[in-house]
Amino acid sequence: MASVQQIDGEGAEPATEVSEDELFDVLANQRRRFAVHLLKREEKERFEIGDMAEQIAAWENGIDTAEITGNERKRVYTALQQSHLPKMDDAGVVEFNKDRGIVEPTEAIQNVDLYMDVVEGKEIPWSTYYLGLSGVATALTGAVALDAWPFVLLPDMAWTVAIVVAFAFSAITHKYYTAEMKVGEPDEPPELT
Numbered sequence: 001m002a003s004v005q006q007i008d009g010e011g012a013e014p015a016t017e018v019s020e021d022e023l024f025d026v027l028a029n030q031r032r033r034f035a036v037h038l039l040k041r042e043e044k045e046r047f048e049i050g051d052m053a054e055q056i057a058a059w060e061n062g063i064d065t066a067e068i069t070g071n072e073r074k075r076v077y078t079a080l081q082q083s084h085l086p087k088m089d090d091a092g093v094v095e096f097n098k099d100r101g102i103v104e105p106t107e108a109i110q111n112v113d114l115y116m117d118v119v120e121g122k123e124i125p126w127s128t129y130y131l132g133l134s135g136v137a138t139a140l141t142g143a144v145a146l147d148a149w150p151f152v153l154l155p156d157m158a159w160t161v162a163i164v165v166a167f168a169f170s171a172i173t174h175k176y177y178t179a180e181m182k183v184g185e186p187d188e189p190p191e192l193t
Contacts, residue, residue: 018108022091027112031076032084034059036112037189039094039105049085049101053077059189126174133170137163 026032034056039047053076058065061072085103089096093112095104124132143151144159151159 018092023093023112026088026091026093029084031056031060031079032088034189035080035084035088035103036093036109039103039109040112041187045104047103047105049077049080049103052103053080056080126177130170133166137166 027036035052038052038055050073053073054065054068057068057072057076060076061068081098081101085094085096086098088094092106093109094106096102097104140151140159140163144156
């Protein structure tokens with residue numbers, strides 16, 4: 001759960017928390033996910049809504065920022081100004097000054113450590129993969145313990161090493177994969193990579 005502390009000159013006020021429901025509601029929309037990604041990636045104190053709209057329009061259209069049209073930029077700008085940024089402000093993820101057109105990330109946005117577990121085509125989710133790998137490791141361990149043929153051909157330690165290597169390789173692959181899918185980490189949002 002993300003939280004935001006507001007500090008004034010007199011001392012700290014009670015922390016305002018962003019609930020998981022509010023956070024998931026904010027992240028339910030692609031433009032808002034793009035906004036979170038941009039704010040986390042840039043790590044600026046302030047962002048002008050025009051610059052944000054330009055980058056998001058480019059991502060949505062799969063083009064460079066120099067290639068977007070005025071209509072594409074305006075469509076994103078209007079949606080950000082009227083709907084998305086006020087919703088993010090209400091949730092406590094950003095502070096949005098509509099009059100000045102300025103967006104400021106709160107501490108809560110830095111606590112959003114979200115990764116997208118995108119499953120494409122015939123891929124399986126990582127949780128299902130690890131469940132299957134655990135099943136195979138359990139069956140292999142049972143076969144080795146019962147001295148079933150052909151598992152007696154190698155020493156028990158070789159099978160142990162094989163299981164450990166399988167899990168280690170899987171964990172390294174999973175770590176690499178999820179690092180590429182984190183919001184704010186790569187140059188482009190995870191949905192576009």
